[in-house]
Amino acid sequence: MRLMRFAPGLAVLLALSAGCGRNDEVRRYQAPKDPMWRMIGAIAPAKDATWFFKVTGSNDRVGAHKNEALDFLRGLRVEDGEVRWTLPAGWREEKGGPARIASFLFGDRDPKLEMTVVRLPGDGGGLTSNVNRWRDQIGLEKIGDAEVAASIQKLAANGFELQVVDLVGPTRPAGGPRGGMARPAPEPPRSSEPSLDGVRSMFTFERPPGWRENPQPEKQRVFEFDAEGALVTFTIMGGEGGGLAANIDRWRTQAGLEPLGEQAVARSATPIRFVGAEGWLVEAIGKDRAILGVISLNSQFSMFLKMDGPPSAVVAQRDTFTRVAQSLQMRGRNE
């Protein structure tokens, strides 16, 4: 039976010809809930300033340490117009980052939970805008004054009252993507916009963590970032751009402030090194809108780095913004 010798080969041929494929049908299944993030935020008014305390982390972890955090907040006191605290056992204070007064590390295991403390002048932008900023960070819709008032819990500290919110949402605060989803790599600009790509590649600067770049900025903008609630843009225009005072007043008007006319430069701009040349740092902090910007003008082109947003967000990012402005360099351009 010579034919029997070919049996293994024929068997494999038959097996393979049966074919196979992956399941590409609509499926229905029960799935565990997606992991959620949690943020406990407290707002403490003190003399001339508002203090913000914030803890973020995975829902269950923050939940497990909520009482510990609230006990700490109850122990806050005001001395000489400043909020003071006593660290509970097991807590460690770290020097704050830019715009932060302090950070505390606590929790039963590494990595520790972190409570950040930020102090903003005045009312810091108000309750609603700050609660909505936090809601946005954790992936929740913005809400109105009445809903904000209903969502806060009042907490009595030593001689003053804190307003506390406890938020649970799908987005990891501080710049991370949702849940466990992989973050997409930034896309390059479309081939129909080669000039923007060329201009972008001319500049280097520090990119702070937490700032999210929009890969497709609006026209004339070289870069565009979402800086934790504030919009940061870098624009280059041909010519002198209308002059320094006019630009300062334009921003002041946008922020709801009076124009200063000829006094604009003297009263609201400070000199700063910017892209290897002389620039002016301008601050226009209005009630509902704040603009922080750096302007550099010369006879050929003008450059504008601008941060625009609610006062609380802009003030919180002030140091970071200044650092970015000072780090901005044009490749091959000597100081």
Add this chain to the structure above:
Amino acid sequence: MNSPERNLVQQALAFLGSLWLTVILLGLSIILVFIGTLAQVGSGIWTVMDQFFRCWFVKIGGVIPVYPGGRLLGAALLVNLLISHSARIKVQARGPRLLVGLAILAVGTALTWFVISHVSDYDSTQRTIDPSLRILVQIIQGLGPAAVLFVGCWLLFRRKAGIVLLHAGVVILMLSELYTSVQAEEGQMTVFEGQRINYVEDNRSAELAIIDASDPEKDDVVVVPQKKLEKGGSIRLEGLPFDVEVAPDQFYKNADLAPARGGDANPATQGAGLRIKAQNRAENSGVDTSSRVDLPAAYVTFKDRGSNASLGTWLTSVRYTIEKGAQTLRAGGKDYRIALRFKRTYKPYGVYLYQFKFDRYTGTDTPKDYSSNVRIDDPERNIVRDVRIWMNNPLRYRRDTLYQSSFDAETEKGTVLQVVTNGGWMAPYAGLGQVFVGLVGQFLLHLFGFLRKQLP
């Protein structure tokens, strides 16, 4: 069977086992690899894999077959190899030697099967093998059964023992690739510090998820795979009171999002699509060194099944889902979350990230090591273990291999683990073990034969 028919079958088998056919098939394979490589200039690597290699035919326009695909060429080569060996290699043993040879061959085959099917289930959370010896141990696991098989082959096939064994190794390698292409799954698990994740996402493919989250314990999820969305048309959503419809030109394999300006034609009537629009982009090609992934988007229309009335058209996009999350659809007095997301596969275990560490050489930005300290918890097996995953030292658990793949560059507080589910991952070790032992054995058989002739 009469004589002419018998001759015809024999001629067919002689052709199928001929060396000419081998040469032709190898030539066709070389051409396929060449055109498949060229195709990567314009298409993503996984599109090319599907259209040229993991298919029976290369088709023009996805319909007309014009060239044999990788699967057909592989199958033909396999059949050619088996038939030619069946015809040419003859058993040289008789009597007790034949029985002993067959017995040893059976033991070797059982050992090979054991290595492929059981060693792959190795649970490295218990760390029984020193990491530095891991590869060596796997090579030994591949070579051991091959050595036993060689003894059996030598008893049965004498001077051709090595040839038989090394070709058996090649057969295992080919079948292993076929098995991998059909069964293996790959995805990524992105976990941030303090977070537990129990699913992987395959960023080569998307799915439209419609989620009923009204139960506080579990979500009721209906998913439509990307291939169905690409085909377009009306898709029935079993268990839901509505169906979904995709217009043929409204699925984008890779899309950007841009602000929707007044005056633009906008298919969306609900949700985020009122503010943003999808812009088609070229697929990221396989030759792109930046390894970007495609982010699909689609305009989908939901229609009430009873009345066929439209519930609205939504723009769904993977990019939007990543950055902003799911959108909401209200139907039948109930809220559903809808999201186009990377294809998800849930695991019976969860990975909790304690800490991600990115070590650099002192004073430089040069990476030294990436590592993740994680906790694996498996409620089914009642297992909770702390393990470390670092570069080139994956975690193996439940036939999954979890590699340290990437991290969240913005915060350095999130890890990305590549999770490969391939029950046959030991097969290449077994196959290559047989090829190696076969080649060395064949050389030694010839050497000893030569030396014996030289002896006086």
